[in-house]
Amino acid sequence: MTKTIVSNAQALLARRNKVVPKGVGIFAPTTAQSGSGPILTDLDGEEWIDFGSGIGVTALGHCPPTVVRAIQQQAEKLIHACFHVSTYEPYVALCEKLIQLFPHGDATKVMLTNTGAEAIENAIKIARQATGRPAIICYTEAFHGRSMMAMTLTSKISYKIGCGPFAPEVYRLPFPNYYYYGDGLTESAFIEREIQRLDIFLNSHVDPHSVAAIVIEPVQGEGGFNVVPKAYLQALRKKCTELGILLIIDEVQTGFGRTGKWAAYQHYDVVPDISTWAKAMGGGLPIGCVIGKAEIMDATTPGTLGGTYLGNPVCCAAALATIEYMESINLPAKAQTIGQILRRRLKSMQVRFPQIGDVRGLGAMLAIELVRPEDSKKPNPELCTEILEACWKRNLLILPAGMHKNIIRFLVPLIIEEELLQKGLDILEDAFEQVCSAY
Ligand SMILES: Cc1ncc(COP(=O)(O)O)c(C=O)c1O
Numbered sequence: 016m017t018k019t020i021v022s023n024a025q026a027l028l029a030r031r032n033k034v035v036p037k038g039v040g041i042f043a044p045t046t047a048q049s050g051s052g053p054i055l056t057d058l059d060g061e062e063w064i065d066f067g068s069g070i071g072v073t074a075l076g077h078c079p080p081t082v083v084r085a086i087q088q089q090a091e092k093l094i095h096a097c098f099h100v101s102t103y104e105p106y107v108a109l110c111e112k113l114i115q116l117f118p119h120g121d122a123t124k125v126m127l128t129n130t131g132a133e134a135i136e137n138a139i140k141i142a143r144q145a146t147g148r149p150a151i152i153c154y155t156e157a158f159h160g161r162s163m164m165a166m167t168l169t170s171k172i173s174y175k176i177g178c179g180p181f182a183p184e185v186y187r188l189p190f191p192n193y194y195y196y197g198d199g200l201t202e203s204a205f206i207e208r209e210i211q212r213l214d215i216f217l218n219s220h221v222d223p224h225s226v227a228a229i230v231i232e233p234v235q236g237e238g239g240f241n242v243v244p245k246a247y248l249q250a251l252r253k254k255c256t257e258l259g260i261l262l263i264i265d266e267v268q269t270g271f272g273r274t275g276k277w278a279a280y281q282h283y284d285v286v287p288d289i290s291t292w293a294k295a296m297g298g299g300l301p302i303g304c305v306i307g308k309a310e311i312m313d314a315t316t317p318g319t320l321g322g323t324y325l326g327n328p329v330c331c332a333a334a335l336a337t338i339e340y341m342e343s344i345n346l347p348a349k350a351q352t353i354g355q356i357l358r359r360r361l362k363s364m365q366v367r368f369p370q371i372g373d374v375r376g377l378g379a380m381l382a383i384e385l386v387r388p389e390d391s392k393k394p395n396p397e398l399c400t401e402i403l404e405a406c407w408k409r410n411l412l413i414l415p416a417g418m419h420k421n422i423i424r425f426l427v428p429l430i431i432e433e434e435l436l437q438k439g440l441d442i443l444e445d446a447f448e449q450v451c452s453a454y
Contacts, residue, residue, distance in 0.1 A: 023058035042414055043067070043407060050077025053428040053435055055412060064439040067414040068426045071236070071268050074295040075340055076428040082298040085336030089329045098127075098326050105331035112338055113306055116277055119286055122309035127302060127326030131267035131293035132160025134303040135230070137320055138289045139164055141307060142228035142261045145314035149183075150221050152229040152260075154190040156238030156418055159230065159265055168230055171237060171418055186221045188213065190235060191247045194373050194384070195392075202244070210250045217258070228261040228289070233279035233377075236268035239417035240375055240382035240424055245283050252285040261288040261311065267303065268380070271295040271338075272346035272429060275354055275378030282377065298337035302330035349429045350379040356433060357381050357425055360440045368447050370398055370454055382416060382424040388454070394419035398454040405446035411439050 021029075024046040046058040053076050055063045068074060075082070089105065096103050110125040117123070128134045139151060153159070153168040160166065166174065167181035175181070191209040193202055200208065217223040229251060235241040255262040264287035269279035273295065276282055280290070288311055293303030305312075358374060361383055365371040372386035385402070387393040399421045406413045416424040423443075427436060 024061075027058055042070075043403070043412060045407070045412055052076035053431040061410055063410045063412045064435060064442070065412045066425055066427050066439055067412050068428050069299070070414065071273065071294045071426040072297075073299055074271060074273060074346065074429045075298055075337060076430045077299070079298060079337070079340055079430075081340050082333055082336045085332045086300065086329055089332035093328045095324070095327060097323055099321055099323075103328050103331075105328045105335060106326040109326070109331045109334050110304075112335060113292075113304060116338070117290065117306050119288065119290070119306055120308045123306060124309045124312035125304050125306050126312070126320055127304050127331070128293070129301045129303065129322070129324055129327075129330075130160065131265075131291065131303050132162040132165040133322070133325075134267065134291035134293055134305050135159045135165040135168065135265065136162055138230070138263050138291050138305045138307075139228065140319060141305065141312060141315055142263060142289060144316065144319065145311040146227040146259065146261060148225050148227040150186060150226045151184060152186045152188060152216075152221070152226055154188055154231060154235075156190045156192065156235050156241060157187075157230070157232060158235070158237030159232075160267075169237075174237075184225075186216075186226075188216055190238065190241060191244055192241045193244065194241070194375065203246075206244045206246045209244075209247055213251065213254060217254075223258040223260060226258070226260045228263045229255060230263040230265060232265045232267075232269065233283065234269050234274060234380055236424075237416055239384065239422040240380055242375060242377050243283075248280075248283045248285055255288070263287060263289045263291065265291045267291055267293045269377070272341055272350050273378060273380045273426070274376075275351040276347050279377060296337065297330055297334045298340075300330040300333040302326070302334050344430070346429055347378075353427060353429060353431065353436065354379040354381060356436060357427070357440075360437070364444055364447065368451050370395060370447075370451055376425075379425070379427065379429060382422050384417070385421045385423065394421035395454060396420040398450065399423060401450045401454075402443070402446045405450055406442055409442045409445075411442040413439075413443065 027046050047055050048058050049056045053065055055065045098106050113125050114123045155170045157170045159168040164182050167185050193205050197205050233243050264280050270292045289307040361374045369388040371383050372391040373384040376382055385395045385399045387395050416422045
């Protein structure tokens with residue numbers, strides 16, 4: 016009788032399937048026992064090159080020692096007090112630091128959250144209170160989280176199936192995505208058309224005087240790393256100011272250096288009224304925030320914002336240590352360098368493989384769009400799945416994105432050395448060689 020050998024990883028995944036509901040989706044079949052820098056070690060002791068960073072969180076790699084120490088030291092002093100009950104210093108110190116990094120005008124205020132979705136929920140509540148208006152405008156291909164308002168603002172249908180009814184007073188514009196919606200126009204003609212579309216929308220879909228805010232990701236994350244054109248975001252800023260609509264920029268995936276600047280909006284020479292943050296901010300601990308102009312943040316009634324755990328002291332200490340470490344190594348500059356290496360390599364792969372329809376992104380936030388070789392606009396999700404599987408077989412942890420599941424996104428730890436980065440890209444290129452001939 017043959018005996019089936021089950022690995023520790025397989026055994027854990029089987030246990031997971033028995034106790035965790037299917038709705039908690041799985042991006043990749045890896046397990047994680049420990050992590051150090053850009054390497055994740057699975058339950059069988061196998062080392063993986065981590066090109067996903069836990070979806071953009073571990074920008075400083077796994078378990079950066081100074082962050083671990085800060086967590087330990089804070090946990091020995093105070094783990095929880097609830098900021099509504101007792102004011103503690105790490106919360107205030109973190110807000111001060113965030114205001115220093117991301118001023119939103121002359122006076123700025125911050126509220127801390129646990130997650131990106133909570134940051135979005137609160138940003139909307141703040142915008143509605145500050146303007147007295149109900150409506151929110153968002154975009155196709157957007158992703159803002161899985162709580163009810165954040166999910167309503169999210170475009171990707173597969174994240175929303177059966178979860179409605181959704182929140183009312185949400186209106187959706189096509190994202191200014193030249194690759195998808197360029198329609199043969201020049202890029203500048205396309206941007207002009209999209210700016211005009213905004214005017215038409217505000218005449219035909221929703222009264223601008225009832226709109227509290229427009230929410231936009233400067234580079235869409237889950238949507239496939241689509242970058243907002245500069246002229247569009249600048250026109251949007253202007254339009255919002257003219258009409259008293261608040262501009263909310265969602266920096267949850269783009270923030271803290273990933274795009275080569277501390278904030279992606281800094282590439283655009285615009286300042287949002289409100290911005291939302293999470294992911295890389297806590298170095299791995301759950302923490303996010305809403306940053307906004309003080310007069311807007313203060314237009315809120317006491318008690319309408321908050322929660323038991325928001326801005327937990329240990330998470331605040333982790334975030335402070337994370338930001339300090341990011342500053343000490345100039346993380347945005349590292350992202351620029353990594354972005355240049357990645358882009359060069361992906362562009363050269365695009366020459367070899369016509370199935371790579373597009374290489375796009377900002378800084379180190381880059382993605383490739385996989386298409387049919389005969390039509391650069393026709394998604395190729397089957398090829399994407401096979402490439403990912405070939406990479407996973409060789410211990411490269413890499414993640415998909417996009418409405419059509421045909422995009423591979425790179426969220427590499429920004430402390431990765433070039434040699435390891437190139438090794439991971441060698442694995443990817445081998446996977447293309449192995450798989451592409453069938454597509
Ligand atoms: C742009 C953006 N906003 C919001 C969220 C939601 O963040 P969280 O998963 O922490 O709730 C995400 C998560 O991927 C995101 O990419």
